Amino acid sequence: MHVALTVNGRPLRAEDVWEGESLLYVLRERLGLPGSKNACEQGECGSCTVRLDGAPVCACLVAAGQAEGSEVVTVEGLADGEELAPVQRAFLDAGAVQCGFCTPGLLVAADALLRRRPAPADEDIREALAGNLCRCTGYETIMDAVRLAAARRSEGA
Amino acid sequence: MEFLRPADWEEALAAKAAHPGAVPLAGGTDVMVELNLGLRRPERLLDLSRVRELHEWETAAGSVRLGASVPYATIMERLGHLLPGLALASRTVASPQIRNRAGVGGNLGTASPAGDAHPALLAAGAEVEAASVRGTRRIPVEAFYTGVKRNALAPDELIRAVHLPVADGPQQYAKVGTRNAMVIAVCAFGLALHPATRTVRTGIGSAAPTPVRADAAEEFLAGVLEEGRHWDTGRPLASSAAAEFAALCAAACDPIDDVRSTARYRRHAVGVLARRTLAWAWEAHRARPDAFEGAV
Ligand SMILES: Cc1cc2nc3c(=O)[nH]c(=O)nc-3n(C[C@H](O)[C@H](O)[C@H](O)COP(=O)(O)OP(=O)(O)OC[C@H]3O[C@@H](n4cnc5c(N)ncnc54)[C@H](O)[C@@H]3O)c2cc1C
Numbered sequence: 001m002h003v004a005l006t007v008n009g010r011p012l013r014a015e016d017v018w019e020g021e022s023l024l025y026v027l028r029e030r031l032g033l034p035g036s037k038n039a040c041e042q043g044e045c046g047s048c049t050v051r052l053d054g055a056p057v058c059a060c061l062v063a064a065g066q067a068e069g070s071e072v073v074t075v076e077g078l079a080d081g082e083e084l085a086p087v088q089r090a091f092l093d094a095g096a097v098q099c100g101f102c103t104p105g106l107l108v109a110a111d112a113l114l115r116r117r118p119a120p121a122d123e124d125i126r127e128a129l130a131g132n133l134c135r136c137t138g139y140e141t142i143m144d145a146v147r148l149a150a151a152r153r154s155e156g157a
Numbered sequence: 158m159e160f161l162r163p164a165d166w167e168e169a170l171a172a173k174a175a176h177p178g179a180v181p182l183a184g185g186t187d188v189m190v191e192l193n194l195g196l197r198r199p200e201r202l203l204d205l206s207r208v209r210e211l212h213e214w215e216t217a218a219g220s221v222r223l224g225a226s227v228p229y230a231t232i233m234e235r236l237g238h239l240l241p242g243l244a245l246a247s248r249t250v251a252s253p254q255i256r257n258r259a260g261v262g263g264n265l266g267t268a269s270p271a272g273d274a275h276p277a278l279l280a281a282g283a284e285v286e287a288a289s290v291r292g293t294r295r296i297p298v299e300a301f302y303t304g305v306k307r308n309a310l311a312p313d314e315l316i317r318a319v320h321l322p323v324a325d326g327p328q329q330y331a332k333v334g335t336r337n338a339m340v341i342a343v344c345a346f347g348l349a350l351h352p353a354t355r356t357v358r359t360g361i362g363s364a365a366p367t368p369v370r371a372d373a374a375e376e377f378l379a380g381v382l383e384e385g386r387h388w389d390t391g392r393p394l395a396s397s398a399a400a401e402f403a404a405l406c407a408a409a410c411d412p413i414d415d416v417r418s419t420a421r422y423r424r425h426a427v428g429v430l431a432r433r434t435l436a437w438a439w440e441a442h443r444a445r446p447d448a449f450e451g452a453v
């Protein structure tokens with residue numbers, strides 16, 4: 001079957017999609033968008049997090065056919081051209097990236113949090129990122145990064 | 158594999174009647190795991206995403222008709238005042254990503270003894286609205302669970318909604334696990350006080366082959382509350398009564414040893430959760446303004 005959807009603002013069409021495959025597979029293998037990572041394929045790690053019609057979800061648990069006609073935002077869609085998104089800049093500045101495998105999912109989840117809640121409390125950040133595993137950083141620098149992104153946002157506003 | 162995408166409820170029922178083996182797909186958080194890991198290769202998937210009614214809820218005559226696909230995130234954010242027990246249970250499910258997709262219809266479809274919605278549904282007194290081209294029936298939730306990961310649906314039936322009475326008193330939900338997020342319950346307990354009918358209902362998760370109610374504990378407590386005129390006076394509960402309630406809840410379990418825990422621990426922990434949730438709920442009930450005007 002084929003699946004037509006909008007990814008990062010661009011209407012795209014994936015051909016020869018197997019009915020049982022996931023949105024994650026379509027993004028990575030059929031649409032040339034490998035930013036969303038595939039680690040567990042069972043919803044446990046969050047490295048495949050994308051926004052689907054606005055809400056952060058695990059792309060590995062969305063059937064390709066369910067994404068027909070939807071709006072998807074992946075990590076590739078966060079930056080504005082060469083200009084990094086505030087969360088991306090904050091992750092770099094706070095040293096929240098080590099091996100980087102978890103980073104795309106965390107960026108999408110953190111970006112979604114800040115859209116909903118521009119000045120999150122620490123509990124809000126922990127809760128919003130509870131579905132994203134990181135095996136390197138110990139999470140403290142990730143907390144720092146999200147706080148930094150929020151603080152810069154409020155200064156800018 | 159075939160991917161069926163009914164545009165509305167009528168089409169969904171017709172598709173299920175024509176292909177009883179088709180696997181319904183709601184949030185996909187159970188189905189996709191099985192597909193990704195190669196544990197399941199159904200001939201047909203029946204995607205319910207486009208069936209608008211399943212994503213909606215309505216309130217009438219003191220009852221909420223909750224569409225099968227309303228995600229946990231929405232239950233937490235929008236329905237906590239009507240369905241506090243289910244909202245508390247929803248909050249404990251997995252992660253935000255999962256809660257944005259998954260809902261009660263899928264939890265019932267899977268019918269895992271560890272499903273977090275079940276104790277809350279049992280305690281609230283929910284009914285499952287099952288439908289097929291043959292018609293619609295309402296199944297009391299305690300009759301819905303027929304075995305480990307088995308439910309009462311006929312092959313041509315789909316879950317349209319769950320009916321839950323709007324809470325008439327405090328409801329609680331508590332779960333034991335190794336951390337707050339992403340945890341399949343070691344055991345779980347739901348409790349609802351129903352002052353309108355002077356009853357108490359319970360639900361136990363992960364401590365028997367199916368989710369169960371602690372009938373004997375419910376009866377015992379209803380008796381104690383009646384005899385001691387607790388409903389009229391708001392009087393505190395004796396600790397001996399709470400302890401007996403907890404013991405009867407533990408006795409209602411039929412747990413197993415597995416990778417997550419031992420049977421012995423589960424039984425013990427259910428008793429602890431029962432005592433705690435009862436204390437919280439009764440305190441909340443007593444603290445209601447105007448509840449006991451003129452009471453001694
Ligand atoms: C990482 C992870 C963590 C999880 N943690 C928890 C947890 O903490 N607590 C918990 O309870 N669960 C948990 N789950 C399991 C899962 O999220 C829940 O069971 C959820 O409620 C399933 O809902 P869904 O809409 O995604 O169902 P789906 O996967 O779409 O469907 C599940 C089953 O129900 C059937 N079904 C769906 N809708 C209908 C319908 N309308 N009529 C008839 N049958 C239907 C499907 O055919 C399938 O058999 C977790 C899953 C993952 C991947």
Ligand code: FES
Nearest residue numbers: 040041043046060
């Ligand atoms: S790859 Fe999707 S959650 Fe791990």
Ligand code: FES
Nearest residue numbers: 098099134135136
């Ligand atoms: S930086 Fe390596 S997993 Fe997070």
